[in-house]
Amino acid sequence: MVLKNQGPTDEPPYWLLEEDGRVRQGGQPPELNDEAALRLYRNMLQVRLVDERMMKLQRQGRLGFYMESVGEEAVHMAVHALRSSDWVFPSYREPGALFYRGYTLQRYVNQLLGNAEDSIKGRQMPVHHSASDLNIVSISSPVGTQIPQAVGMAWAARIAGKDDLALTFFGEGTTSTGDFHVGMNFAGVFKAPCIFVCRNNKWAISTPATVQTAARSFAAKALAYGFPGVRVDGNDLLAMLAVMEDAVARARAGDGPTLIEAVTYRLHGHSSSDDPGGYRHPDEAKEWSRRDPIERWKRHLMVRGCWSEAIETRYREEITEELQKALTHGESVPPPAAATLFDDVFATLPPHLAEQRQDLLAQPRPVHPLGPHSPHGH
Amino acid sequence: MVLKNQGPTDEPPYWLLEEDGRVRQGGQPPELNDEAALRLYRNMLQVRLVDERMMKLQRQGRLGFYMESVGEEAVHMAVHALRSSDWVFPSYREPGALFYRGYTLQRYVNQLLGNAEDSIKGRQMPVHHSASDLNIVSISSPVGTQIPQAVGMAWAARIAGKDDLALTFFGEGTTSTGDFHVGMNFAGVFKAPCIFVCRNNKWAISTPATVQTAARSFAAKALAYGFPGVRVDGNDLLAMLAVMEDAVARARAGDGPTLIEAVTYRLHGHSSSDDPGGYRHPDEAKEWSRRDPIERWKRHLMVRGCWSEAIETRYREEITEELQKALTHGESVPPPAAATLFDDVFATLPPHLAEQRQDLLAQPRPVHPLGPHSPHGH
Amino acid sequence: MPTFNIIQAVNDALKLEMRRDARVVVLGEDVGRFGGVFRATSGLYEEFGPERVIDTPLAEAGIIGTAIGMALYGLRPVPEIQFADFIYPAFDQIVNELAKFRYRSGGQYTAPMVIRTPYGGGIRGGHYHSQSPEAYFAHTPGLKVVIPSDPYDAKGLLLSAMRGEDPVIFLEPKRVYRAARGEVPEGDYTVPIGKAKVVREGRQVTVLCYGAMVHTVMEAVSKGLTQDFDPEIIDLRTLLPLDTETVLASVRKTGRLVIAHEAPKTCGYGAELAALVAEKALLHLEAPILRVAGFDTPFPYTLENEYLPSPERIAKAIAETANF
Amino acid sequence: MPTFNIIQAVNDALKLEMRRDARVVVLGEDVGRFGGVFRATSGLYEEFGPERVIDTPLAEAGIIGTAIGMALYGLRPVPEIQFADFIYPAFDQIVNELAKFRYRSGGQYTAPMVIRTPYGGGIRGGHYHSQSPEAYFAHTPGLKVVIPSDPYDAKGLLLSAMRGEDPVIFLEPKRVYRAARGEVPEGDYTVPIGKAKVVREGRQVTVLCYGAMVHTVMEAVSKGLTQDFDPEIIDLRTLLPLDTETVLASVRKTGRLVIAHEAPKTCGYGAELAALVAEKALLHLEAPILRVAGFDTPFPYTLENEYLPSPERIAKAIAETANF
Ligand SMILES: Cc1ncc(C[n+]2csc(CCOP(=O)(O)OP(=O)(O)O)c2C)c(N)n1
Ligand SMILES: Cc1ncc(C[n+]2csc(CCOP(=O)(O)OP(=O)(O)O)c2C)c(N)n1
Ligand SMILES: [Mg+2]
Numbered sequence A, B: 001m002v003l004k005n006q007g008p009t010d011e012p013p014y015w016l017l018e019e020d021g022r023v024r025q026g027g028q029p030p031e032l033n034d035e036a037a038l039r040l041y042r043n044m045l046q047v048r049l050v051d052e053r054m055m056k057l058q059r060q061g062r063l064g065f066y067m068e069s070v071g072e073e074a075v076h077m078a079v080h081a082l083r084s085s086d087w088v089f090p091s092y093r094e095p096g097a098l099f100y101r102g103y104t105l106q107r108y109v110n111q112l113l114g115n116a117e118d119s120i121k122g123r124q125m126p127v128h129h130s131a132s133d134l135n136i137v138s139i140s141s142p143v144g145t146q147i148p149q150a151v152g153m154a155w156a157a158r159i160a161g162k163d164d165l166a167l168t169f170f171g172e173g174t175t176s177t178g179d180f181h182v183g184m185n186f187a188g189v190f191k192a193p194c195i196f197v198c199r200n201n202k203w204a205i206s207t208p209a210t211v212q213t214a215a216r217s218f219a220a221k222a223l224a225y226g227f228p229g230v231r232v233d234g235n236d237l238l239a240m241l242a243v244m245e246d247a248v249a250r251a252r253a254g255d256g257p258t259l260i261e262a263v264t265y266r267l268h269g270h271s272s273s274d275d276p277g278g279y280r281h282p283d284e285a286k287e288w289s290r291r292d293p294i295e296r297w298k299r300h301l302m303v304r305g306c307w308s309e310a311i312e313t314r315y316r317e318e319i320t321e322e323l324q325k326a327l328t329h330g331e332s333v334p335p336p337a338a339a340t341l342f343d344d345v346f347a348t349l350p351p352h353l354a355e356q357r358q359d360l361l362a363q364p365r366p367v368h369p370l371g372p373h374s375p376h377g378h
Numbered sequence C, D: 001m002p003t004f005n006i007i008q009a010v011n012d013a014l015k016l017e018m019r020r021d022a023r024v025v026v027l028g029e030d031v032g033r034f035g036g037v038f039r040a041t042s043g044l045y046e047e048f049g050p051e052r053v054i055d056t057p058l059a060e061a062g063i064i065g066t067a068i069g070m071a072l073y074g075l076r077p078v079p080e081i082q083f084a085d086f087i088y089p090a091f092d093q094i095v096n097e098l099a100k101f102r103y104r105s106g107g108q109y110t111a112p113m114v115i116r117t118p119y120g121g122g123i124r125g126g127h128y129h130s131q132s133p134e135a136y137f138a139h140t141p142g143l144k145v146v147i148p149s150d151p152y153d154a155k156g157l158l159l160s161a162m163r164g165e166d167p168v169i170f171l172e173p174k175r176v177y178r179a180a181r182g183e184v185p186e187g188d189y190t191v192p193i194g195k196a197k198v199v200r201e202g203r204q205v206t207v208l209c210y211g212a213m214v215h216t217v218m219e220a221v222s223k224g225l226t227q228d229f230d231p232e233i234i235d236l237r238t239l240l241p242l243d244t245e246t247v248l249a250s251v252r253k254t255g256r257l258v259i260a261h262e263a264p265k266t267c268g269y270g271a272e273l274a275a276l277v278a279e280k281a282l283l284h285l286e287a288p289i290l291r292v293a294g295f296d297t298p299f300p301y302t303l304e305n306e307y308l309p310s311p312e313r314i315a316k317a318i319a320e321t322a323n324f
């Protein structure tokens, strides 16, 4: 038999934090001061609290659609290792990355509501944010499309002689797309300073990760592109930061891209339209909820001695209050004016759109209510 | 540093035949009787002679377009390991696979000429053959599209409870396409009995293999899909057969797919429209022409003692004569009737096509000559 | 006769045909265990098992590419694309491969299959859960394009499509997936592909529509917005091949034409309908041909109801043509 | 003034703009060292180096996807797709991403770029080296579609496209790549996007065409096939945004319209032109609108000249409309 199968096994992911929050024996944690550690905690907590509130809103029919990240918050914090001049190409499930970079709750809520103050003018479904001022690129629904785009941006930075880099997030299901392949391949060939963070949360809607690939791991896929791939415990924030630090160093040094498989779990449904009860056993989620990344980080803060009930309460109050303010205001803002429908298709309004604009403004504004709520399958 | 790069190096390809035609020390050659060995030789020889003649024809303007395989003939013979009930999904550069399965020179020539006897009715450019009676699937120009199709066919065979398998050929440049990725990935996930033969002939038109991937080898890409990949000397027919035998055994046993990287070299231009002088140094081809797979096999036959000048001359005469006959007849056959333009779009002719058919038949048949010759870039 | 919605009708057709024809397999994202994000394939996995009801990796090009290979080998795949908006990664496999297989092989190879996909707006789906791509496919020789508007047609047309010898793009109007209910015969029956249906006879203005728009047009009527006129309303049901006779006969009778679809106006399917009439029935026309369509912008989120043709906009166009 | 063919004109425009604007990069398959399979980028690699003239792996989705990222960052990519027939693997990146970036981000992000690709038949390219996909893109809001027919326009339109703020699909008529020759000013000049050109003034029949078809239509004239009539021939040059005024003014004058394009007739761009006229100039029409187009079949090999609109077919249509 001349054939053999080589390559990485599905060895346990890289990790640093013991369950009790201590750094494991001989582990080399990245430098991190208490202030930064707390900031990370506050951001993860914000994701959790916001998700809870938004799902309630959605159930009340005050929000068309929503997608939670419960259990995956630590992965979002990968952006901690970046400079603000670096670019992020998120998928729909990394709000923490946005918050960490300064995306306000008011802005967040305005986008979800698609109101007149939404910075993308109510153009997209909830959770499809965009913030060019924060170098956070417009989120798309078709999964994987951001991957070659991130590579192109990173590559452009190199061509332009800048040392900016790109970070892109996507789920493990997205590794099955053609765009994942062409993006990874271009990155390898052109040594683009791009970091690929694959959130392996085990599920793509109802499809388990085992249906996405027969490879021994998602990290192993990097071998097909000639650059390193690493598996990391995505619920271990310290490990995430360590791996990201290495990846950033590689990219800045011109050593090229890195694929990071962050092993985590999607504790709740795929979206507000989804009920995981239909396709997976609840024990699975129960098991994983014991590995809650936020709880784990909190224990780490305790070990560091920089966590206190007081801080916890303050954070929760601040976030809840800011969120409430954002909602009260956001819901008071009207929808965008009908005329805005025709802006931004092109840099300037071409004649045929000017004509259609006129037609619309000549119509009585439609009275019939919005249709049934948002799609499944997203 | 937590990142490491593992996986196969670009270890020398698997090989069996010494330059002098002897089987290497300790090599385990597949079973092969002299008759079969000679048949393989004759088929490779036919590819070579046909290519030479067709290029002349093309230069004389008697043929719109042509693509040679000079130096890659041994890879075509991969089909030797198949049953006739197995399916082949070729690219445009494996005529030997067609010949070996019984595709006649007359049929071959008719397709190149696109005449009224062409079994695909003059629908496609030269070298885009199809032979359902031989389980050879219609060749497409867009590269890589046949890969997921081959996987689907192989998978269907399993669903239908048959043990037929699929073999698909493609060049190394084609591994960069999204279709390669999705096809390989589906094959791994569903353990489809599909064999992927990647002809690494080092060039994709003017683009060197080094621009296609940063991976250490093309075989290494199989790791991303969870099944074996192997590099084999594509100019060593015996090694090709050995590797194919293993791959076929795996597939029939239900062990799933195999990726075979056949390392060879495109000795001539990409196509009749291409001049490699524009992008590569002639020494490269000179170097490789010393490793001519046909010469190497001939030396092996000598070692076996089943080759003779007489046989050589007979083969060459038979082939040349059959080819001449095919050309004489083929060129005497008129083009397909104009009315056939509308057949085979659908199973039956819909009204709008019936009407367009009438319109065309009402026209005088166009007198103006065919335009300039066929496209570059294919 | 049971009353079904469109999802139930589609599901019923799939079940029936899979029982009747062992070659039929269903594949796509989340179509198996879960039964599809719209539940159109629910119960199939349980009845026909994982070999015939297949959850695939997340890759539309893989779904269609492998389905082609299956069809070449003799199976009858019915791939589902979760949303029509996500069909483009498979566009090359559809327009360059699927559509051309029979032709380019001189009839040696065919890949009959039905690509099912929910399409259209009205569910607050924004850019990527609302698109109407029918014109792309109607412009591609070798594909049939079928769009039911109610449960009866959904079942009957899907059964016809699955029994045909050609590839069919089967677009399901998801806005009315559950809203459109109606009696559906149990068991086997087919609705022929290539035949339009006159849903309301009239003398004054011909209105051509399909999919969810049929309901919007009928809403204009039921709301009394068109009461001063007598529109003849035609549900095309098949865009390719088009039922030219029914269309032209109606326009020759009414001399006036309004076309309604959700897709962007420019180069939408309405353009073909207008061009057809301007070529074959020009002298019968007593008024300009009006198209009420989606605007030439990406599909918006908040302003969805401004974007979509409303009963009011359609009634206005009918009035304009009638009063011209 | 030098005499150029279209390839030289394109090459000249690329050189000029790359000298003028350091943000411009060219990428694609075989565009670098080799200078492109049609030589349109020859000399660029030598002058601007591997960072600005990039040979990519064989993946159209990668070419367009990375070009989008480059454009977002501020570069001005000019990707080449080797043949328009191979653009479909990038279809999702083009229609779902490139076309929608400005809109979906509320104007925060834009990806201005010019996608150059040779298109059309007449070179014995068969199914996959002959297609005319313009209607797919004209139907996609957010894209401009530009098609030059001669060297002067090729250079001037390409310079305009590269300096614009919107994505442009720039389709180059490869049949006349070398055959169409003409004087081209050295140095800088632009031809505005969105303006058609009247190539022959006439009173009797308006003929709308673009790309290589302009030459076929003019051949009908020069061959004297239209001598009994007085056609007004318009080269649209830009399909989106269309120069509606020029088109309508001509039809209002002549009252007769013939449209010629290579793409399949059904849902081709000619349908939009006919629909436009049937909506805005119906009462001026004295004859049915005729479309002379590619047939609704895949593009054939041997019977290419039967498939393509010929001067004879076009002349016949002109006569029919004129004599109607
Ligand atoms: C190209 C494409 N096909 C299908 C979908 C529908 N869809 C939305 S999310 C999703 C699953 C994605 O799974 P994964 O990549 O693992 O990300 P996760 O949702 O787990 O974060 C699917 C199939 C889509 N958005 N895009
Ligand atoms: C999707 C697609 N893009 C571009 C082309 C143009 N083209 C034809 S062959 C070729 C190179 C293919 O190289 P490789 O896969 O190595 O096969 P080889 O020609 O070396 O046998 C290219 C770019 C094509 N046929 N299909
Ligand atoms: Mg997932």
Ligand SMILES: [Mg+2]
Pocket (backbone or CB within 6 Å): B171, B172, B173, B199, B200, B201, B202, B203, B204, B205
């Ligand atoms: Mg090659």
